[in-house]
Amino acid sequence: MTQETTIPSARRTELLEAAYRYALDHGLTDLSLRPLASAIGSSPRVLMFLFGNKDGLVRSLLARARTDELALLGELGVADAASPIGLNAATERLWGWLAAGEHRPLLRLWVEAYARSLVEPDGAWAGFAQSTVEDWLSVLAGCQRRSERDSARGAARRTLALAVLRGGLLDLLATGDEARVTAAVHAQVGLLGGERRPGSGGDQSR
Known part of the structure; x- marks a missing residue:
């Protein structure tokens, strides 16, 4: 496995954990990528790259829960x-x-x-x-x-x-x-x- 594939995977895991902690405090109903990204030290663009779209992120958070x-x-x-x-x-x-x-x-x-x-x-x-x-x-x-x-x-x-x-x-x-x-x-x-x-x-x- 190359460095290019392992780094996004590790970053995805890190951001998923941070997003999960955010969701536990704020819920998922009104989840918005921009405030979430700001709170966890990322950007909407990075989240879109790693999770595909907002629905993809929500599905990942539900699986994590x-x-x-x-x-x-x-x-x-x-x-x-x-x-x-x-x-x-x-x-x-x-x-x-x-x-x-x-x-x-x-x-x-x-x-x-x-x-x-x-x-x-x-x-x-x-x-x-x-x-x-x-x-x-x-x-x-x-x-x-x-x-x-x-x-x-x-x-x-x-x-x-x-x-x-x-x-x-x-x-x-x-x-x-x-x-x-x-x-x-x-x-x-x-x-x-x-x-x-x-x-x-x-x-x-x-």
């Missing part, structure tokens, strides 16, 4: 095929992560991108909402025993768990009332039902 989100979810250790912790415990642990104040910038960016993806399905945001739903359902599936994970009931339970987490997050971001929303999430977890053990005729908690 998704990578960050998946990495943080992975660090929670909720999905372990060898010893799944169960959907109820996983939902409570995931909520603790969502409710943490230091994650608000990333989650506000996630909600913004999720909403834009729904109203602009053919733009730079295309597919983001569906991808993030699939990401979270995959994490939740990894918390279930295989016998439940592969069943219609298991799919319904993790879909409900995701709905509870997403609804709680929207409420928390809107109101900041962590105590009330956390109490509601924990109450709903109690209504998810227990994981069925193999050979069991009914629901049992872990």
